[in-house]
Amino acid sequence: MSGISKNKIKWIRSLQLKKNRETEGLFLVEGEKMVQEAMMYCKNQIQYIAYTDSFVSEHLADFEHQLVSEKELEMISSLKTPNKALAVVQIIKSRPSIDNQLVLALDDIQDPGNMGTILRIADWYGIQTIFCSKNTVDCYNPKVVQASMGAIFRIQLSYVDLTKWLKACKSTIYGALLEGENIYTKETLSNGVLLMGNEGKGISKENIEYINEAISIPRFGKAESLNVSVATGIIVSEFVRRQSTN
Amino acid sequence: MSGISKNKIKWIRSLQLKKNRETEGLFLVEGEKMVQEAMMYCKNQIQYIAYTDSFVSEHLADFEHQLVSEKELEMISSLKTPNKALAVVQIIKSRPSIDNQLVLALDDIQDPGNMGTILRIADWYGIQTIFCSKNTVDCYNPKVVQASMGAIFRIQLSYVDLTKWLKACKSTIYGALLEGENIYTKETLSNGVLLMGNEGKGISKENIEYINEAISIPRFGKAESLNVSVATGIIVSEFVRRQSTN
Incomplete structure (x- = not known):
């Protein structure tokens, strides 16, 4: 029994x-x-x-x-x-390294579904490390765990004071902004930190100033924006495509 | 009052x-x-x-x-x-044309959030036409309408017997399959129909046979799959990137 x-x-x-x-x-x-x-x-x-x-x-x-x-x-x-x-x-707290790889930094992502989907994208493309602002949805939230489809077990996540962390960061910080440089035509997209912003507000003011390279997915139609997990997928794809075909 | x-x-x-x-x-x-x-x-x-x-x-x-x-x-x-x-x-029922453009064909997409997100991707990239199998979630479902963020007003959607439609289709049919050709290294990705499958089951058996070009997003990590709206975003991005930079 x-x-x-x-x-x-x-x-x-x-x-x-x-x-x-x-x-x-x-x-x-x-x-x-x-x-x-x-x-x-x-x-x-x-x-x-x-x-x-x-x-x-x-x-x-x-x-x-x-x-x-x-x-x-x-x-x-x-x-x-x-x-x-x-x-x-x-839960194991990790202090992941960021050298010589593409890592994600998430600035206040709120939706558990988006968070889980971003973990899955990272897991698909072999990204091992994600840094999250303290206000990003908890990655151990049951909905995030489910939406990650197992990625949660393979990716090192760290919740940090993101502004401080970006300030101290020595890698190139790429920030996804609507007015950034076209990722399709931009000359180089090398390893570094890819910073993605909140669903509604985008990257917060205090973090924008630490962006070294503002990048953008060019728009051909009329939508005002893309879902943040879709945008993450498209940008990561372009980074990886260039590395894998060069 | x-x-x-x-x-x-x-x-x-x-x-x-x-x-x-x-x-x-x-x-x-x-x-x-x-x-x-x-x-x-x-x-x-x-x-x-x-x-x-x-x-x-x-x-x-x-x-x-x-x-x-x-x-x-x-x-x-x-x-x-x-x-x-x-x-x-x-609701206006349209009979959209498919000549000389990239159009999407959706095979039993079930989740309203995914459907809305796919509409938003199409709207961002200027895709005007989507064909859906009869079992695809209704695009006028309130959750789809909301998740589309306005894309529903700008994109022509048509629910069809997808198998019959694919059979009669004269454009190249690209199908997203796990074992398809790497989209990053594939020689040509030209206008045609991009067929995306159901969240769990992928493209249905009876539709697979009408695929002219099986394509795939290469995997570098351990995730088993990508969310269908993310995969749609990445593949559409690669089609559009090539057209816009050539």
Whole structure:
């Protein structure tokens, strides 16, 4: 028989809130595939796995695990339709290096879907490092974790005082601005920091002054802007295209 | 004094459902900016505007309009936080041409956010025409309309039997497939149809056979896939980049 204690339910649910994730240094990973990826990429960070009998894994014995009913999984899940497993995973704070690579800097990205999608773009293109302003949505927010499709396990994220960080940064800082230089015709796009701004307000005033190279996706139609995750995808694509075909 | 009739409330709310939009040939546009764009781009299609006293426009007199209270706007709105105005707009069915341009074909895109974002990408890059399979999410779904940020007023959309349509299509059909040719190194990407597939399943089996050129965004990291709207943005960007810099 399964049987998850009230305290465990309370503990897991509490991790849906940022302040509790910060105090405990833990976050939630949900769904069959995501839990399997966590088992592969964050083996040493997994504290607990709850799973239903339809979850199949040969490696469960390596972790603290507990069989739960569908109903119990629903009780601890943040998803509308929970899917076979949930893991509690330790947050590791990293101090990633930024030399000789393209890194992203995110200035107050608010939407969890956008944040997760940007992580996925970084993961696709082999970007290993993202710096976020303190007001950027928490990357351990369950919605971000889900939208990242596993990228959260492979990318080093660091929340910093972004203005201070940009000021001290020795790499070229590229900033995506509507009035920047056309990325298609700009002579060089080399490794450095790509700074992307908030969904509505763009890059904040105090950070704009640290941009070394203002860049822009040229517009051919009438839309006022592109979604920030789409813009990130297009600009990163252009950086990588040039590096990979030169 | 404002005062919106019960019948009007019922009529407007009914348009949140696809079947009613189809029967009536009408859809909803919400929010100050979107209603202003509709007034600019779809002048002759607007049937009715409800607005609160904080909505400012010199052109209201050109339309059937009605002052409503914040509370009344809430009653007719599909948004969590309604914003100053709502318009009822006529759907125009178009038979767009596809010659000598890049057009998009969408194979069962399901998520309203993705659909709106794809419309916005098309609008940014000057793509005027999108063909959708019958099972693609309705572009007049309020969530799609909002996410399109006005693109819905400028792009011609047509829902077709996509398999039949692709079969009859005389332009080059480019299909985004994981195992397609690298878009960065592929020799030519010329005008034609860019076919994008469903979020989970990709391009359907029966449509794959009509692809003339399978293309792909090369992967450098570990993510399994990109979000379909991001992938659309990156591929369209590469088509347009080549055309604009040649």
